Amino acid sequence: METSNFDTLFLDRDGVINKKLDGKYIRNWGEFTFIPNVLSSISKLSGLFNRMIIITNQQGIGKGLMSEDNLLFLHQKMLNEIEQAGGKINKIYFCPHLETDNCNCRKPKIGMIEEAIQDFPFININKSYLIGDSPSDIKAGERAGLKTIKVDNNFTLNNWAKQILAY
Numbered sequence: 001m002e003t004s005n006f007d008t009l010f011l012d013r014d015g016v017i018n019k020k021l022d023g024k025y026i027r028n029w030g031e032f033t034f035i036p037n038v039l040s041s042i043s044k045l046s047g048l049f050n051r052m053i054i055i056t057n058q059q060g061i062g063k064g065l066m067s068e069d070n071l072l073f074l075h076q077k078m079l080n081e082i083e084q085a086g087g088k089i090n091k092i093y094f095c096p097h098l099e100t101d102n103c104n105c106r107k108p109k110i111g112m113i114e115e116a117i118q119d120f121p122f123i124n125i126n127k128s129y130l131i132g133d134s135p136s137d138i139k140a141g142e143r144a145g146l147k148t149i150k151v152d153n154n155f156t157l158n159n160w161a162k163q164i165l166a167y
Helices: 038-048 067-082 109-120 133-143 159-166
Strands: 008-010 051-057 089-097 128-133 149-152
Touching: 008 109, 038 051, 038 159, 067 089, 067 128, 089 109, 089 159, 109 133, 109 149, 133 149
Parallel strands: 008 051, 008 128, 051 089, 128 149
Antiparallel strands: none
16 A cells, blocks of 8 residues: 555656757757756655656657657666666656647647556556646646646756755
């Protein structure tokens, strides 16, 4: 029986884990920069949550700015860094579609969250959170029944982790 108030933590990627590029898409590992203290925050949060899942819109693929293989390589490098810091991400879901494609996976729609619930049927929505930096992230989390936390340059994942872990 689960006694924890924390089940699954859904994280957006750009603006939550890594710095966003102004007006551009991150297309390769050389353009990827972790937000300060995010690796230690993910490590500590990994001990609190049963699972951690990244859900990220990546329409740079749909725009032809990068390939799916480029994205998968970048994600593997990111996961390696997270694991070296003691963190664990259970799975990454991404939407490669353009906003105009009207797919079911692009946030604020909840297709990626629904896919995660199929893959991890023990997810308890009532004890799960979504952390994002954009209105579409927050709307997706709310639509799926998750508790939502909006982060920005002043209130980061690290700030939230400090509050929730009380350290």
